[in-house]
Amino acid sequence: MMKRPNRLTADLVRSGGMPLSRQLYERFRRAIASGQLRPGDRLPSIRVLAAELAMARGTVDAAYAMLAGEGYVVTRSQAGTIVSPELRDAAALDDDAMRPVRSSSRPSGRAEPLLLQMGLPAIDLFPRKLWTHVIAQEARRSSASDMMYPDPAGFEPLRQAIAAYLASSRGIACDWRQVLVTNGFQGGLDLALRILLRRGDRAWIEDPCFPPVRAALELAHARLVAVPIDSDGMQVGEGIRQARRARLAVVTPSHQSPLGVSLSLPRRMELLRWANQANAYVIEDDYDSEFRFVGRPLPALKSLDRGQRVIYSGTFSKTLFPGLRLGYLVLPDCLLDNFIAVTAGHGSGLNPFAQRVVAGFMAEGHFARHLKRMRKLYAARRAALAAALTAEFGERIGIELQPGGMHLLLRFMSRAQDTKVAQLARADGFGAEPLSSRCVRNDCGQGLLVGFTNAAEADAPAIARRLRRAIEPVTERRTRAD
Incomplete structure (x- = not known):
């Protein structure tokens, strides 16, 4: 039949x-x-x-x-x-x-890409034709000098373009020579930890956190100081109480990963005072601050740094695409020579031609126009998905809508374990992640983290319906049991 x-x-x-x-x-x-x-x-x-x-x-x-x-x-x-x-x-x-x-x-x-996968830009709407044009243009411009060993700090025009972009969009006044191009965020973080940390040094980490940060600190044999997060961001006073003499802190002040809150101005100033007094460094992971849907993007923590204690980390993985594996650090003057020397000694593994293409993409204004388009698109996709989820689940979920970012946090009204919910969702092709897996030592509750950047507005109802059907064996049963 x-x-x-x-x-x-x-x-x-x-x-x-x-x-x-x-x-x-x-x-x-x-x-x-x-x-x-x-x-x-x-x-x-x-x-x-x-x-x-x-x-x-x-x-x-x-x-x-x-x-x-x-x-x-x-x-x-x-x-x-x-x-x-x-x-x-x-x-x-x-x-x-x-x-x-x-x-x-x-x-x-x-x-x-999985449905609602975290951490991905809108792959479906990346301007591939324009990108290919810039690639061809840079290939025609290549010369014999481009075949020499590259500058370990990165392609100079790209560093200049990054410095100009940060000055206009993030309020960071830096010389282009302070910019170091890295192998993505992870490559920059690993480099910083190799230089700044010794075995057994204490390091502040947000709780909950971005898992690769925790993994990198543990690999560096640091002693983790889990600092809880509330509505004003990292509780700096608690970090000082636990480990005043910590060597460094890794923070996401503009859009905390994964809760999405912003570090308040009083706490930013408190964090900078602590770093100056403790002779410590703050690594600012500014991973998706470009995508803020309420008001203007917040100034970077680095823009307030008068004592040269902040290492600013940015990435093209969220603004362009992760396959580039390109990020960058803005370093205090006193650290620059050491970082470049270590990079040169270990070999950066960066693709010089990819750096040239990104530099050309930025210099011709394509990067700024692409970000403007993505902000508008993400705002619409976020609103459509949130509305569809609300229509499908009703009062059974709460959606925490923060002013910016690339993901949503869903809180279920039932007592369903988020790990089981995420397991069912992943079995049906979703890239959802459980909030509890991001916790270090403090309980941050149960929730489901979902990306919205690759969910087209027209598809939002179908995606929400499919998610409900995928996870209802856990969420529906728990609701009825209550």
Whole structure:
């Protein structure tokens, strides 16, 4: 008997997120694993299903190929594509079906964005044509000197462009020579910790925090001082009480990761006073401050730094795309020579041509226009997703809307554990993350972190509906139990 697509293929998201072929593959695989499709059941033909779903035949063919490659379906000349008769106990596969499966037909190492994935800019609307034009332009300009060993501090025109951008957008008055181009945020952080920390030194970390920061500090053998976060940001006084003589602090003052709050001005001044008195350094991770939807972006902590205690860290991963692996540090004068020497000694591994392309992209004004466009787009996508989630979940969730950022924090009214909620969401192709996994020592509550940058406005209702269906085995059961 041929199985019709009906609800099995409902709510497919047609822009951003997971490719349609992958979504079809996941839906059919889960239906087979749950017993909705039984061994011997016939699937619609590629032509029929493509017509019913108004998509290209190649998309359906790719989904069927993935299913066949993993043994879920077989093709018989007369019967067409059927669920493999060898899956006699398909329901027994249900636990495994709840886990994401990587198709062997996809080249290894190539990742597609998950639905509501954290930390990604709008990949679907990046100006690829314009970017390709700048690449071609820089290639034509290349000369023999570009084949020499690169400056370990980074391509000079890029450093100049970054300094000019920070002066106008973040209030940071610095000489371009203070700018050091790094291998993304992580490369800059690892470099700073290698130079500033000795084994056993104490370091302040926000609680909750950005997990790679914690991992880097632990790898550097620092003793973590978990400083709790409230509505005014890091509780600086608590950090001083725990470890007045700490060597450094890593903070996200403009948009705390992951709670989204901003460090208040009194606490910014308190943090700078502590750093001056303790002869400590503050690493300011300014990862997504460009995307503020209420008022103007807040000035950077570095703009208030008169004692040269702040190391400012920025990245192009959120403003352009993460595949660039380019970030930068703005360093106090007293640290610059040491950082450049260590970078030169270890080899930065940076791509000189990529730096030239970014420099050209900025110099021609494309970067500023791209950010302006993304701010408008993200504001609309955030509003659409928040409205869709509210319509779908009602009073069962609370959505914490901060003035800026690239993600939402969902708080569930039930007592469902966020780790289980996130596990169910991820099994259905979502990139959601549990808030509790970001905690160091203090309890920051239960919640689900979801990105909105790759969720098109038109897709928001379908995404919200799909999320509700994915997690309702936990959230609905808990609500009824209450």
